Amino acid sequence: MVIKENISPEIKESMVKSVNISFYLLIFAVVFSCDKYGVFEKVVEVQNSEWEADTKYDFNFTISDTTLSYDLLIHFRNSKHYMYSNVWLFIQTTSPSGTVQRDTLEIILANQAGRWMGQGIGDVNAILVPYKVNVLFPIRGIYNISLQHAMREEKLEHVLDIGLRVQYHK
Numbered sequence: 001m002v003i004k005e006n007i008s009p010e011i012k013e014s015m016v017k018s019v020n021i022s023f024y025l026l027i028f029a030v031v032f033s034c035d036k037y038g039v040f041e042k043v044v045e046v047q048n049s050e051w052e053a054d055t056k057y058d059f060n061f062t063i064s065d066t067t068l069s070y071d072l073l074i075h076f077r078n079s080k081h082y083m084y085s086n087v088w089l090f091i092q093t094t095s096p097s098g099t100v101q102r103d104t105l106e107i108i109l110a111n112q113a114g115r116w117m118g119q120g121i122g123d124v125n126a127i128l129v130p131y132k133v134n135v136l137f138p139i140r141g142i143y144n145i146s147l148q149h150a151m152r153e154e155k156l157e158h159v160l161d162i163g164l165r166v167q168y169h170k
Contacts, residue, residue, distance in 0.1 A: 039063075043075050043163030051156040056092075056148045059164040063137040068168055071133050074147070075163030076107055076118075077126040082158040085110035088150035091131065096141025104150060105131060124160065134169045 040061035063070070076087060091103045107129050110116050118127025137143065145164055149156050 038165065038167050039070065040166040041075075041163065043077075043161045045161055046159045049079065049158055049160055051149050051159040051162070053149060053151075053154050056146045057162050059145045059147070060142055061145075061164075061166050062142050064140055066137055066140055069134045069136055071167050071169050072131040072135060072145070073128050073165040073167070074105070074107065074131050075126070075128050075161065075165060076109070076159075077124060077161040078109065079158040079160060080116070080120075080123045080125065082109070082125075082156075084151070085114070087156070087159075090148045090150045092144075092146040092148075094144040094146075095137075096139050096143065103131075126161075128165065 040059075042059055044057050074089065074091075086109055087107050089105045089107065091105055093101045093103075095101075107127065108117060109125070109127060116125040116127075118125055120126070147162055147164070149159075
C-alpha cells in the first residue's frame, strides 16, 4: 500500500488499520456466507475472557426434519495465554420432550510440541471440533445444548468465545 508523504502519521496509521479491519471482515464474510450445510450457529463471548466453573452457555436450535442426519460441532476460541493444552466440557442436551442427556468432552487445543491446533491470527486461536457426527434427532422441535467447563480450575482465564454449530451431515 502506498501512502502519500504529506499525510500525518496518525492518519496513515488510521488508514492502515481501516484496511486491515476491512480485509479481515471480507475474509470472515466470504468464509461464512457460502455455507449451505449450516442449520444453526451461535458463538458467545466469554465475559472478561474468564469462564467461571458455574457459568453455563445455552444454545437453542430447532430441528424440523427428523429424516436428515446432523453434525454438532463445538467452537472454542482462546488467547495464546490460555494455560492448558486442552479443555474439558460438560455438555447437557435437552430434547423438546424434556429428555436430558449428559456428556463429557475433551477438546485438544495444542499438540505435544505446544503448537495450537485450529486456526490463529495474532494472539488468538480458534478451533471447531466435532462433538457428535451423523446424528438423527427423533423429535421435531427446539433442542437445548448447555456447555459448562469441567476443568479443575474455578475460573478459566483467556477463554474468548464458546459456541455451537449444527449442520447437515455431509
